[in-house]
Amino acid sequence: MASENAGLLTNKTALAYVGLVLTPLFWAGNAVVARGTVEQIPPLSMSFWRWVIALVILLPLGLPGLWRHRMVIVQHIGSMLALATFSVGAFNSLLYFAAVSTTATNIALINATIPIFVALLAWLLLGDRTRPVQVLGIALAVLGILVVISRGDIHVLTGLDAQPGDLIMVAAVFSWGLFSVLLRRQAVPLPALTFLTTQILLGTLVILPFYLVDLVFFSGGFDVSGSTALPLIYFAIFPGILAYGFWNHGVHRIGPARAAIFMYLTPVYATVLASVFLNESLGLFHVLGGVLILTGLVLATRVGRRAPAYLRSE
Incomplete structure:
Protein backbone atom coordinates (compact mmCIF):
# COMPACT_ATOMS: atom_id res chain seq x y z
CA MET A 1 0.00 0.00 0.00
CA ALA A 2 2.81 2.38 0.91
CA SER A 3 4.57 1.74 -2.40
CA GLU A 4 1.30 2.31 -4.29
CA ASN A 5 0.79 5.63 -2.51
CA ALA A 6 4.38 6.64 -3.23
CA GLY A 7 3.90 5.75 -6.89
CA LEU A 8 0.69 7.77 -7.03
CA LEU A 9 2.40 10.80 -5.50
CA THR A 10 5.28 10.44 -7.95
CA ASN A 11 2.87 10.31 -10.89
CA LYS A 12 1.02 13.41 -9.64
CA THR A 13 4.29 15.27 -9.25
CA ALA A 14 5.40 14.22 -12.75
CA LEU A 15 2.07 15.45 -14.15
CA ALA A 16 2.55 18.73 -12.28
CA TYR A 17 5.90 19.25 -14.01
CA VAL A 18 4.38 18.39 -17.41
CA GLY A 19 1.64 20.95 -16.76
CA LEU A 20 4.17 23.59 -15.74
CA VAL A 21 6.15 23.01 -18.95
CA LEU A 22 2.97 23.33 -21.04
CA THR A 23 1.58 26.41 -19.27
CA PRO A 24 4.19 28.93 -20.55
CA LEU A 25 3.82 27.34 -24.00
CA PHE A 26 0.11 28.19 -23.89
CA TRP A 27 0.88 31.73 -22.69
CA ALA A 28 3.41 32.18 -25.50
CA GLY A 29 0.84 30.87 -27.95
CA ASN A 30 -1.57 33.52 -26.70
CA ALA A 31 0.75 36.27 -27.93
CA VAL A 32 1.66 34.52 -31.18
CA VAL A 33 -1.92 33.62 -32.17
CA ALA A 34 -3.13 37.10 -31.23
CA ARG A 35 -0.47 38.71 -33.40
CA GLY A 36 -1.32 36.39 -36.28
CA THR A 37 -5.09 36.96 -36.19
CA VAL A 38 -5.51 40.53 -34.95
CA GLU A 39 -6.12 41.78 -38.50
CA GLN A 40 -9.06 39.38 -38.82
CA ILE A 41 -10.47 39.72 -35.29
CA PRO A 42 -10.51 43.18 -33.64
CA PRO A 43 -8.87 43.24 -30.20
CA LEU A 44 -12.06 43.86 -28.20
CA SER A 45 -13.91 41.17 -30.16
CA MET A 46 -11.00 38.83 -29.47
CA SER A 47 -11.10 39.56 -25.74
CA PHE A 48 -14.90 39.46 -25.38
CA TRP A 49 -15.60 36.25 -27.31
CA ARG A 50 -12.61 34.47 -25.83
CA TRP A 51 -14.12 34.90 -22.37
CA VAL A 52 -17.66 34.12 -23.50
CA ILE A 53 -16.43 30.76 -24.82
CA ALA A 54 -14.48 30.11 -21.62
CA LEU A 55 -17.54 30.99 -19.56
CA VAL A 56 -19.75 28.60 -21.54
CA ILE A 57 -17.23 25.81 -20.90
CA LEU A 58 -16.84 26.61 -17.18
CA LEU A 59 -20.43 27.34 -16.16
CA PRO A 60 -21.62 23.71 -15.95
CA LEU A 61 -18.80 23.06 -13.46
CA GLY A 62 -18.76 26.44 -11.74
CA LEU A 63 -22.47 27.22 -11.45
CA PRO A 64 -23.08 25.06 -8.34
CA GLY A 65 -20.24 26.90 -6.57
CA LEU A 66 -21.63 30.27 -7.63
CA TRP A 67 -24.99 29.39 -6.06
CA ARG A 68 -23.47 27.82 -2.95
CA HIS A 69 -21.24 30.84 -2.26
CA ARG A 70 -23.60 33.53 -3.58
CA MET A 71 -23.70 35.41 -0.27
CA VAL A 72 -19.89 35.63 -0.13
CA ILE A 73 -19.85 36.91 -3.71
CA VAL A 74 -22.51 39.54 -2.93
CA GLN A 75 -20.64 40.65 0.20
CA HIS A 76 -17.40 41.09 -1.77
CA ILE A 77 -18.90 42.23 -5.08
CA GLY A 78 -16.93 45.49 -5.10
CA SER A 79 -13.61 43.72 -4.63
CA MET A 80 -14.55 41.00 -7.11
CA LEU A 81 -15.50 43.59 -9.73
CA ALA A 82 -12.23 45.49 -9.28
CA LEU A 83 -10.21 42.27 -9.54
CA ALA A 84 -12.10 41.19 -12.67
CA THR A 85 -11.63 44.61 -14.26
CA PHE A 86 -7.84 44.61 -13.92
CA SER A 87 -7.34 40.93 -14.82
CA VAL A 88 -9.94 39.49 -17.19
CA GLY A 89 -11.04 42.87 -18.51
CA ALA A 90 -8.05 45.20 -18.85
CA PHE A 91 -5.06 42.85 -19.01
CA ASN A 92 -6.25 40.65 -21.84
CA SER A 93 -7.87 43.45 -23.84
CA LEU A 94 -4.69 45.53 -23.65
CA LEU A 95 -2.57 42.53 -24.65
CA TYR A 96 -4.67 42.09 -27.79
CA PHE A 97 -4.51 45.82 -28.56
CA ALA A 98 -0.72 45.58 -28.21
CA ALA A 99 -0.68 42.82 -30.83
CA VAL A 100 -1.90 45.33 -33.44
CA SER A 101 1.38 47.25 -33.51
CA THR A 102 4.14 45.18 -31.93
CA THR A 103 5.61 41.72 -32.32
CA ALA A 104 4.69 38.57 -30.42
CA THR A 105 8.31 38.41 -29.21
CA ASN A 106 8.07 41.89 -27.66
CA ILE A 107 4.73 41.03 -26.07
CA ALA A 108 6.17 37.89 -24.47
CA LEU A 109 9.32 39.62 -23.22
CA ILE A 110 7.39 42.48 -21.62
CA ASN A 111 4.77 40.06 -20.29
CA ALA A 112 7.55 38.08 -18.57
CA THR A 113 8.12 41.04 -16.24
CA ILE A 114 4.79 40.57 -14.43
CA PRO A 115 6.51 39.35 -11.21
CA ILE A 116 8.68 42.48 -11.30
CA PHE A 117 5.66 44.76 -11.48
CA VAL A 118 3.97 42.77 -8.72
CA ALA A 119 7.02 43.17 -6.46
CA LEU A 120 7.33 46.87 -7.28
CA LEU A 121 3.64 47.65 -6.67
CA ALA A 122 3.59 45.53 -3.51
CA TRP A 123 6.50 47.62 -2.23
CA LEU A 124 4.84 50.91 -3.19
CA LEU A 125 1.26 50.12 -2.18
CA LEU A 126 1.56 47.46 0.53
CA GLY A 127 4.88 48.40 2.07
CA ASP A 128 6.46 45.00 1.41
CA ARG A 129 10.09 44.80 2.45
CA THR A 130 12.40 44.55 -0.54
CA ARG A 131 15.95 43.26 -0.20
CA PRO A 132 18.81 44.96 -2.08
CA VAL A 133 19.19 42.00 -4.43
CA GLN A 134 15.51 42.30 -5.36
CA VAL A 135 15.89 46.03 -6.01
CA LEU A 136 18.78 45.17 -8.33
CA GLY A 137 16.58 42.59 -10.06
CA ILE A 138 13.77 45.10 -10.56
CA ALA A 139 16.23 47.66 -11.95
CA LEU A 140 17.72 45.15 -14.42
CA ALA A 141 14.27 44.01 -15.61
CA VAL A 142 13.12 47.60 -16.12
CA LEU A 143 16.31 48.28 -18.08
CA GLY A 144 15.56 45.21 -20.17
CA ILE A 145 12.05 46.53 -20.93
CA LEU A 146 13.57 49.85 -22.05
CA VAL A 147 16.00 48.00 -24.34
CA VAL A 148 13.11 46.07 -25.95
CA ILE A 149 10.88 49.13 -26.29
CA SER A 150 13.69 51.28 -27.71
CA ARG A 151 14.81 48.49 -30.04
CA GLY A 152 18.32 49.13 -28.75
CA ASP A 153 18.30 52.76 -29.88
CA ILE A 154 18.31 55.42 -27.14
CA HIS A 155 16.99 57.97 -29.64
CA VAL A 156 13.71 56.03 -29.79
CA LEU A 157 13.15 56.85 -26.12
CA THR A 158 14.41 60.43 -26.21
CA GLY A 159 12.40 61.08 -29.36
CA LEU A 160 9.28 59.40 -27.95
CA ASP A 161 9.25 57.12 -30.99
CA ALA A 162 8.43 53.83 -29.25
CA GLN A 163 5.97 51.39 -30.81
CA PRO A 164 2.47 52.02 -29.38
CA GLY A 165 2.02 48.28 -28.88
CA ASP A 166 5.04 48.07 -26.59
CA LEU A 167 3.69 50.86 -24.39
CA ILE A 168 0.22 49.28 -24.36
CA MET A 169 1.81 46.01 -23.25
CA VAL A 170 3.55 47.80 -20.39
CA ALA A 171 0.11 49.13 -19.38
CA ALA A 172 -1.25 45.56 -19.53
CA VAL A 173 1.49 44.26 -17.25
CA PHE A 174 0.91 47.18 -14.87
CA SER A 175 -2.79 46.25 -14.82
CA TRP A 176 -1.98 42.66 -13.83
CA ALA A 187 -8.67 38.41 -0.49
CA VAL A 188 -12.05 36.82 -1.20
CA PRO A 189 -12.76 33.49 0.59
CA LEU A 190 -13.87 31.43 -2.40
CA PRO A 191 -12.79 28.04 -3.80
CA ALA A 192 -10.54 28.31 -6.86
CA LEU A 193 -13.15 27.20 -9.43
CA THR A 194 -15.82 29.48 -8.00
CA PHE A 195 -13.41 32.41 -7.92
CA LEU A 196 -12.31 31.81 -11.53
CA THR A 197 -15.89 31.46 -12.78
CA THR A 198 -16.95 34.64 -10.97
CA GLN A 199 -13.95 36.55 -12.32
CA ILE A 200 -14.65 35.51 -15.91
CA LEU A 201 -18.37 36.31 -15.56
CA LEU A 202 -17.75 39.78 -14.12
CA GLY A 203 -14.83 40.48 -16.47
CA THR A 204 -16.95 39.61 -19.49
CA LEU A 205 -19.63 42.03 -18.28
CA VAL A 206 -16.95 44.73 -17.88
CA ILE A 207 -15.78 44.21 -21.47
CA LEU A 208 -19.33 44.07 -22.91
CA PRO A 209 -20.10 47.82 -23.20
CA PHE A 210 -16.68 48.57 -24.72
CA TYR A 211 -17.14 45.69 -27.14
CA LEU A 212 -20.58 46.97 -28.21
CA VAL A 213 -19.27 50.52 -28.79
CA ASP A 214 -16.37 49.13 -30.82
CA LEU A 215 -18.72 46.84 -32.75
CA VAL A 216 -21.19 49.58 -33.69
CA PHE A 217 -18.93 52.59 -34.21
CA PHE A 218 -15.43 51.33 -35.02
CA SER A 219 -14.47 47.79 -36.01
CA GLY A 220 -17.78 46.35 -37.17
CA GLY A 221 -16.87 42.97 -35.70
CA PHE A 222 -15.52 40.05 -37.74
CA ASP A 223 -16.65 37.30 -40.07
CA VAL A 224 -17.21 33.98 -38.34
CA SER A 225 -15.22 31.22 -40.06
CA GLY A 226 -12.80 28.46 -39.22
CA SER A 227 -9.90 30.91 -39.36
CA THR A 228 -11.53 33.13 -36.72
CA ALA A 229 -13.35 30.57 -34.57
CA LEU A 230 -10.33 28.33 -33.96
CA PRO A 231 -8.13 31.11 -32.48
CA LEU A 232 -10.94 32.12 -30.11
CA ILE A 233 -11.38 28.52 -28.98
CA TYR A 234 -7.61 28.29 -28.45
CA PHE A 235 -7.62 31.49 -26.35
CA ALA A 236 -10.46 30.20 -24.20
CA ILE A 237 -9.18 26.68 -23.57
CA PHE A 238 -5.38 26.73 -23.61
CA PRO A 239 -4.00 30.02 -22.21
CA GLY A 240 -7.24 30.41 -20.28
CA ILE A 241 -8.74 27.38 -18.57
CA LEU A 242 -5.98 24.76 -18.99
CA ALA A 243 -3.08 27.10 -18.18
CA TYR A 244 -4.86 28.30 -15.04
CA GLY A 245 -5.57 24.73 -13.92
CA PHE A 246 -2.08 23.44 -14.73
CA TRP A 247 -0.45 26.40 -13.00
CA ASN A 248 -2.49 26.06 -9.82
CA HIS A 249 -1.87 22.30 -9.70
CA GLY A 250 1.86 22.82 -10.21
CA VAL A 251 2.06 25.44 -7.46
CA HIS A 252 0.18 23.11 -5.13
CA ARG A 253 2.42 20.11 -5.88
CA ILE A 254 5.92 21.64 -5.98
CA GLY A 255 5.49 25.07 -4.38
CA PRO A 256 5.29 28.62 -5.80
CA ALA A 257 9.05 29.29 -5.77
CA ARG A 258 9.90 26.29 -7.97
CA ALA A 259 6.85 26.83 -10.17
CA ALA A 260 7.86 30.46 -10.80
CA ILE A 261 11.00 29.26 -12.59
CA PHE A 262 8.84 27.84 -15.39
CA MET A 263 7.59 31.35 -16.22
CA TYR A 264 11.03 32.00 -17.73
CA LEU A 265 10.12 29.61 -20.55
CA THR A 266 7.41 31.93 -21.91
CA PRO A 267 9.64 34.31 -23.92
CA VAL A 268 11.73 31.35 -25.12
CA TYR A 269 8.66 29.57 -26.46
CA ALA A 270 7.29 32.81 -27.93
CA THR A 271 10.53 33.55 -29.77
CA VAL A 272 10.56 30.11 -31.40
CA LEU A 273 6.84 30.13 -32.26
CA ALA A 274 6.97 33.68 -33.64
CA SER A 275 9.96 32.78 -35.79
CA VAL A 276 8.29 29.65 -37.19
CA PHE A 277 4.72 30.89 -37.69
CA LEU A 278 5.08 34.67 -38.09
CA ASN A 279 8.58 34.94 -39.62
CA GLU A 280 9.61 37.33 -36.85
CA SER A 281 13.36 37.79 -36.67
CA LEU A 282 15.28 37.92 -33.40
CA GLY A 283 17.32 41.12 -33.08
CA LEU A 284 20.33 41.80 -30.90
CA PHE A 285 18.16 44.09 -28.75
CA HIS A 286 15.81 41.15 -28.10
CA VAL A 287 18.73 39.07 -26.83
CA LEU A 288 20.14 41.87 -24.66
CA GLY A 289 16.71 42.88 -23.33
CA GLY A 290 15.77 39.25 -22.71
CA VAL A 291 18.98 38.56 -20.77
CA LEU A 292 18.42 41.65 -18.60
CA ILE A 293 14.76 40.77 -17.98
CA LEU A 294 15.42 37.12 -17.13
CA THR A 295 18.38 38.03 -14.89
CA GLY A 296 16.20 40.55 -13.12
CA LEU A 297 13.45 37.96 -12.69
CA VAL A 298 15.87 35.46 -11.16
CA LEU A 299 17.12 38.05 -8.66
CA ALA A 300 13.72 39.53 -7.82
CA THR A 301 11.94 36.19 -7.35
CA ARG A 302 14.65 34.30 -5.50
CA VAL A 303 13.62 31.36 -3.34
CA GLY A 304 12.95 32.62 0.17
CA ARG A 305 10.81 35.55 -0.84
CA ARG A 306 7.10 35.12 -0.41
CA ALA A 307 5.79 34.40 -3.88
CA PRO A 308 3.62 37.14 -5.36
CA ALA A 309 0.05 36.47 -6.38
CA TYR A 310 0.50 36.28 -10.11
CA LEU A 311 -1.53 33.12 -10.68
CA ARG A 312 -3.04 33.96 -14.02
CA SER A 313 -5.82 33.39 -16.47
CA GLU A 314 -4.03 35.09 -19.41
Missing part, protein backbone atom coordinates in the same frame (compact mmCIF):
# COMPACT_ATOMS: atom_id res chain seq x y z
CA GLY A 177 0.34 43.98 -11.13
CA LEU A 178 -2.53 46.02 -9.67
CA PHE A 179 -4.75 42.94 -9.78
CA SER A 180 -2.15 40.91 -7.89
CA VAL A 181 -1.72 43.57 -5.19
CA LEU A 182 -5.50 43.95 -4.80
CA LEU A 183 -5.83 40.17 -4.61
CA ARG A 184 -3.59 40.21 -1.53
CA ARG A 185 -5.21 43.25 0.05
CA GLN A 186 -8.82 42.20 -0.63
Whole structure:
Protein backbone atom coordinates (compact mmCIF):
# COMPACT_ATOMS: atom_id res chain seq x y z
CA MET A 1 0.00 0.00 0.00
CA ALA A 2 2.81 2.38 0.91
CA SER A 3 4.57 1.74 -2.40
CA GLU A 4 1.30 2.31 -4.29
CA ASN A 5 0.79 5.63 -2.51
CA ALA A 6 4.38 6.64 -3.23
CA GLY A 7 3.90 5.75 -6.89
CA LEU A 8 0.69 7.77 -7.03
CA LEU A 9 2.40 10.80 -5.50
CA THR A 10 5.28 10.44 -7.95
CA ASN A 11 2.87 10.31 -10.89
CA LYS A 12 1.02 13.41 -9.64
CA THR A 13 4.29 15.27 -9.25
CA ALA A 14 5.40 14.22 -12.75
CA LEU A 15 2.07 15.45 -14.15
CA ALA A 16 2.55 18.73 -12.28
CA TYR A 17 5.90 19.25 -14.01
CA VAL A 18 4.38 18.39 -17.41
CA GLY A 19 1.64 20.95 -16.76
CA LEU A 20 4.17 23.59 -15.74
CA VAL A 21 6.15 23.01 -18.95
CA LEU A 22 2.97 23.33 -21.04
CA THR A 23 1.58 26.41 -19.27
CA PRO A 24 4.19 28.93 -20.55
CA LEU A 25 3.82 27.34 -24.00
CA PHE A 26 0.11 28.19 -23.89
CA TRP A 27 0.88 31.73 -22.69
CA ALA A 28 3.41 32.18 -25.50
CA GLY A 29 0.84 30.87 -27.95
CA ASN A 30 -1.57 33.52 -26.70
CA ALA A 31 0.75 36.27 -27.93
CA VAL A 32 1.66 34.52 -31.18
CA VAL A 33 -1.92 33.62 -32.17
CA ALA A 34 -3.13 37.10 -31.23
CA ARG A 35 -0.47 38.71 -33.40
CA GLY A 36 -1.32 36.39 -36.28
CA THR A 37 -5.09 36.96 -36.19
CA VAL A 38 -5.51 40.53 -34.95
CA GLU A 39 -6.12 41.78 -38.50
CA GLN A 40 -9.06 39.38 -38.82
CA ILE A 41 -10.47 39.72 -35.29
CA PRO A 42 -10.51 43.18 -33.64
CA PRO A 43 -8.87 43.24 -30.20
CA LEU A 44 -12.06 43.86 -28.20
CA SER A 45 -13.91 41.17 -30.16
CA MET A 46 -11.00 38.83 -29.47
CA SER A 47 -11.10 39.56 -25.74
CA PHE A 48 -14.90 39.46 -25.38
CA TRP A 49 -15.60 36.25 -27.31
CA ARG A 50 -12.61 34.47 -25.83
CA TRP A 51 -14.12 34.90 -22.37
CA VAL A 52 -17.66 34.12 -23.50
CA ILE A 53 -16.43 30.76 -24.82
CA ALA A 54 -14.48 30.11 -21.62
CA LEU A 55 -17.54 30.99 -19.56
CA VAL A 56 -19.75 28.60 -21.54
CA ILE A 57 -17.23 25.81 -20.90
CA LEU A 58 -16.84 26.61 -17.18
CA LEU A 59 -20.43 27.34 -16.16
CA PRO A 60 -21.62 23.71 -15.95
CA LEU A 61 -18.80 23.06 -13.46
CA GLY A 62 -18.76 26.44 -11.74
CA LEU A 63 -22.47 27.22 -11.45
CA PRO A 64 -23.08 25.06 -8.34
CA GLY A 65 -20.24 26.90 -6.57
CA LEU A 66 -21.63 30.27 -7.63
CA TRP A 67 -24.99 29.39 -6.06
CA ARG A 68 -23.47 27.82 -2.95
CA HIS A 69 -21.24 30.84 -2.26
CA ARG A 70 -23.60 33.53 -3.58
CA MET A 71 -23.70 35.41 -0.27
CA VAL A 72 -19.89 35.63 -0.13
CA ILE A 73 -19.85 36.91 -3.71
CA VAL A 74 -22.51 39.54 -2.93
CA GLN A 75 -20.64 40.65 0.20
CA HIS A 76 -17.40 41.09 -1.77
CA ILE A 77 -18.90 42.23 -5.08
CA GLY A 78 -16.93 45.49 -5.10
CA SER A 79 -13.61 43.72 -4.63
CA MET A 80 -14.55 41.00 -7.11
CA LEU A 81 -15.50 43.59 -9.73
CA ALA A 82 -12.23 45.49 -9.28
CA LEU A 83 -10.21 42.27 -9.54
CA ALA A 84 -12.10 41.19 -12.67
CA THR A 85 -11.63 44.61 -14.26
CA PHE A 86 -7.84 44.61 -13.92
CA SER A 87 -7.34 40.93 -14.82
CA VAL A 88 -9.94 39.49 -17.19
CA GLY A 89 -11.04 42.87 -18.51
CA ALA A 90 -8.05 45.20 -18.85
CA PHE A 91 -5.06 42.85 -19.01
CA ASN A 92 -6.25 40.65 -21.84
CA SER A 93 -7.87 43.45 -23.84
CA LEU A 94 -4.69 45.53 -23.65
CA LEU A 95 -2.57 42.53 -24.65
CA TYR A 96 -4.67 42.09 -27.79
CA PHE A 97 -4.51 45.82 -28.56
CA ALA A 98 -0.72 45.58 -28.21
CA ALA A 99 -0.68 42.82 -30.83
CA VAL A 100 -1.90 45.33 -33.44
CA SER A 101 1.38 47.25 -33.51
CA THR A 102 4.14 45.18 -31.93
CA THR A 103 5.61 41.72 -32.32
CA ALA A 104 4.69 38.57 -30.42
CA THR A 105 8.31 38.41 -29.21
CA ASN A 106 8.07 41.89 -27.66
CA ILE A 107 4.73 41.03 -26.07
CA ALA A 108 6.17 37.89 -24.47
CA LEU A 109 9.32 39.62 -23.22
CA ILE A 110 7.39 42.48 -21.62
CA ASN A 111 4.77 40.06 -20.29
CA ALA A 112 7.55 38.08 -18.57
CA THR A 113 8.12 41.04 -16.24
CA ILE A 114 4.79 40.57 -14.43
CA PRO A 115 6.51 39.35 -11.21
CA ILE A 116 8.68 42.48 -11.30
CA PHE A 117 5.66 44.76 -11.48
CA VAL A 118 3.97 42.77 -8.72
CA ALA A 119 7.02 43.17 -6.46
CA LEU A 120 7.33 46.87 -7.28
CA LEU A 121 3.64 47.65 -6.67
CA ALA A 122 3.59 45.53 -3.51
CA TRP A 123 6.50 47.62 -2.23
CA LEU A 124 4.84 50.91 -3.19
CA LEU A 125 1.26 50.12 -2.18
CA LEU A 126 1.56 47.46 0.53
CA GLY A 127 4.88 48.40 2.07
CA ASP A 128 6.46 45.00 1.41
CA ARG A 129 10.09 44.80 2.45
CA THR A 130 12.40 44.55 -0.54
CA ARG A 131 15.95 43.26 -0.20
CA PRO A 132 18.81 44.96 -2.08
CA VAL A 133 19.19 42.00 -4.43
CA GLN A 134 15.51 42.30 -5.36
CA VAL A 135 15.89 46.03 -6.01
CA LEU A 136 18.78 45.17 -8.33
CA GLY A 137 16.58 42.59 -10.06
CA ILE A 138 13.77 45.10 -10.56
CA ALA A 139 16.23 47.66 -11.95
CA LEU A 140 17.72 45.15 -14.42
CA ALA A 141 14.27 44.01 -15.61
CA VAL A 142 13.12 47.60 -16.12
CA LEU A 143 16.31 48.28 -18.08
CA GLY A 144 15.56 45.21 -20.17
CA ILE A 145 12.05 46.53 -20.93
CA LEU A 146 13.57 49.85 -22.05
CA VAL A 147 16.00 48.00 -24.34
CA VAL A 148 13.11 46.07 -25.95
CA ILE A 149 10.88 49.13 -26.29
CA SER A 150 13.69 51.28 -27.71
CA ARG A 151 14.81 48.49 -30.04
CA GLY A 152 18.32 49.13 -28.75
CA ASP A 153 18.30 52.76 -29.88
CA ILE A 154 18.31 55.42 -27.14
CA HIS A 155 16.99 57.97 -29.64
CA VAL A 156 13.71 56.03 -29.79
CA LEU A 157 13.15 56.85 -26.12
CA THR A 158 14.41 60.43 -26.21
CA GLY A 159 12.40 61.08 -29.36
CA LEU A 160 9.28 59.40 -27.95
CA ASP A 161 9.25 57.12 -30.99
CA ALA A 162 8.43 53.83 -29.25
CA GLN A 163 5.97 51.39 -30.81
CA PRO A 164 2.47 52.02 -29.38
CA GLY A 165 2.02 48.28 -28.88
CA ASP A 166 5.04 48.07 -26.59
CA LEU A 167 3.69 50.86 -24.39
CA ILE A 168 0.22 49.28 -24.36
CA MET A 169 1.81 46.01 -23.25
CA VAL A 170 3.55 47.80 -20.39
CA ALA A 171 0.11 49.13 -19.38
CA ALA A 172 -1.25 45.56 -19.53
CA VAL A 173 1.49 44.26 -17.25
CA PHE A 174 0.91 47.18 -14.87
CA SER A 175 -2.79 46.25 -14.82
CA TRP A 176 -1.98 42.66 -13.83
CA GLY A 177 0.34 43.98 -11.13
CA LEU A 178 -2.53 46.02 -9.67
CA PHE A 179 -4.75 42.94 -9.78
CA SER A 180 -2.15 40.91 -7.89
CA VAL A 181 -1.72 43.57 -5.19
CA LEU A 182 -5.50 43.95 -4.80
CA LEU A 183 -5.83 40.17 -4.61
CA ARG A 184 -3.59 40.21 -1.53
CA ARG A 185 -5.21 43.25 0.05
CA GLN A 186 -8.82 42.20 -0.63
CA ALA A 187 -8.67 38.41 -0.49
CA VAL A 188 -12.05 36.82 -1.20
CA PRO A 189 -12.76 33.49 0.59
CA LEU A 190 -13.87 31.43 -2.40
CA PRO A 191 -12.79 28.04 -3.80
CA ALA A 192 -10.54 28.31 -6.86
CA LEU A 193 -13.15 27.20 -9.43
CA THR A 194 -15.82 29.48 -8.00
CA PHE A 195 -13.41 32.41 -7.92
CA LEU A 196 -12.31 31.81 -11.53
CA THR A 197 -15.89 31.46 -12.78
CA THR A 198 -16.95 34.64 -10.97
CA GLN A 199 -13.95 36.55 -12.32
CA ILE A 200 -14.65 35.51 -15.91
CA LEU A 201 -18.37 36.31 -15.56
CA LEU A 202 -17.75 39.78 -14.12
CA GLY A 203 -14.83 40.48 -16.47
CA THR A 204 -16.95 39.61 -19.49
CA LEU A 205 -19.63 42.03 -18.28
CA VAL A 206 -16.95 44.73 -17.88
CA ILE A 207 -15.78 44.21 -21.47
CA LEU A 208 -19.33 44.07 -22.91
CA PRO A 209 -20.10 47.82 -23.20
CA PHE A 210 -16.68 48.57 -24.72
CA TYR A 211 -17.14 45.69 -27.14
CA LEU A 212 -20.58 46.97 -28.21
CA VAL A 213 -19.27 50.52 -28.79
CA ASP A 214 -16.37 49.13 -30.82
CA LEU A 215 -18.72 46.84 -32.75
CA VAL A 216 -21.19 49.58 -33.69
CA PHE A 217 -18.93 52.59 -34.21
CA PHE A 218 -15.43 51.33 -35.02
CA SER A 219 -14.47 47.79 -36.01
CA GLY A 220 -17.78 46.35 -37.17
CA GLY A 221 -16.87 42.97 -35.70
CA PHE A 222 -15.52 40.05 -37.74
CA ASP A 223 -16.65 37.30 -40.07
CA VAL A 224 -17.21 33.98 -38.34
CA SER A 225 -15.22 31.22 -40.06
CA GLY A 226 -12.80 28.46 -39.22
CA SER A 227 -9.90 30.91 -39.36
CA THR A 228 -11.53 33.13 -36.72
CA ALA A 229 -13.35 30.57 -34.57
CA LEU A 230 -10.33 28.33 -33.96
CA PRO A 231 -8.13 31.11 -32.48
CA LEU A 232 -10.94 32.12 -30.11
CA ILE A 233 -11.38 28.52 -28.98
CA TYR A 234 -7.61 28.29 -28.45
CA PHE A 235 -7.62 31.49 -26.35
CA ALA A 236 -10.46 30.20 -24.20
CA ILE A 237 -9.18 26.68 -23.57
CA PHE A 238 -5.38 26.73 -23.61
CA PRO A 239 -4.00 30.02 -22.21
CA GLY A 240 -7.24 30.41 -20.28
CA ILE A 241 -8.74 27.38 -18.57
CA LEU A 242 -5.98 24.76 -18.99
CA ALA A 243 -3.08 27.10 -18.18
CA TYR A 244 -4.86 28.30 -15.04
CA GLY A 245 -5.57 24.73 -13.92
CA PHE A 246 -2.08 23.44 -14.73
CA TRP A 247 -0.45 26.40 -13.00
CA ASN A 248 -2.49 26.06 -9.82
CA HIS A 249 -1.87 22.30 -9.70
CA GLY A 250 1.86 22.82 -10.21
CA VAL A 251 2.06 25.44 -7.46
CA HIS A 252 0.18 23.11 -5.13
CA ARG A 253 2.42 20.11 -5.88
CA ILE A 254 5.92 21.64 -5.98
CA GLY A 255 5.49 25.07 -4.38
CA PRO A 256 5.29 28.62 -5.80
CA ALA A 257 9.05 29.29 -5.77
CA ARG A 258 9.90 26.29 -7.97
CA ALA A 259 6.85 26.83 -10.17
CA ALA A 260 7.86 30.46 -10.80
CA ILE A 261 11.00 29.26 -12.59
CA PHE A 262 8.84 27.84 -15.39
CA MET A 263 7.59 31.35 -16.22
CA TYR A 264 11.03 32.00 -17.73
CA LEU A 265 10.12 29.61 -20.55
CA THR A 266 7.41 31.93 -21.91
CA PRO A 267 9.64 34.31 -23.92
CA VAL A 268 11.73 31.35 -25.12
CA TYR A 269 8.66 29.57 -26.46
CA ALA A 270 7.29 32.81 -27.93
CA THR A 271 10.53 33.55 -29.77
CA VAL A 272 10.56 30.11 -31.40
CA LEU A 273 6.84 30.13 -32.26
CA ALA A 274 6.97 33.68 -33.64
CA SER A 275 9.96 32.78 -35.79
CA VAL A 276 8.29 29.65 -37.19
CA PHE A 277 4.72 30.89 -37.69
CA LEU A 278 5.08 34.67 -38.09
CA ASN A 279 8.58 34.94 -39.62
CA GLU A 280 9.61 37.33 -36.85
CA SER A 281 13.36 37.79 -36.67
CA LEU A 282 15.28 37.92 -33.40
CA GLY A 283 17.32 41.12 -33.08
CA LEU A 284 20.33 41.80 -30.90
CA PHE A 285 18.16 44.09 -28.75
CA HIS A 286 15.81 41.15 -28.10
CA VAL A 287 18.73 39.07 -26.83
CA LEU A 288 20.14 41.87 -24.66
CA GLY A 289 16.71 42.88 -23.33
CA GLY A 290 15.77 39.25 -22.71
CA VAL A 291 18.98 38.56 -20.77
CA LEU A 292 18.42 41.65 -18.60
CA ILE A 293 14.76 40.77 -17.98
CA LEU A 294 15.42 37.12 -17.13
CA THR A 295 18.38 38.03 -14.89
CA GLY A 296 16.20 40.55 -13.12
CA LEU A 297 13.45 37.96 -12.69
CA VAL A 298 15.87 35.46 -11.16
CA LEU A 299 17.12 38.05 -8.66
CA ALA A 300 13.72 39.53 -7.82
CA THR A 301 11.94 36.19 -7.35
CA ARG A 302 14.65 34.30 -5.50
CA VAL A 303 13.62 31.36 -3.34
CA GLY A 304 12.95 32.62 0.17
CA ARG A 305 10.81 35.55 -0.84
CA ARG A 306 7.10 35.12 -0.41
CA ALA A 307 5.79 34.40 -3.88
CA PRO A 308 3.62 37.14 -5.36
CA ALA A 309 0.05 36.47 -6.38
CA TYR A 310 0.50 36.28 -10.11
CA LEU A 311 -1.53 33.12 -10.68
CA ARG A 312 -3.04 33.96 -14.02
CA SER A 313 -5.82 33.39 -16.47
CA GLU A 314 -4.03 35.09 -19.41
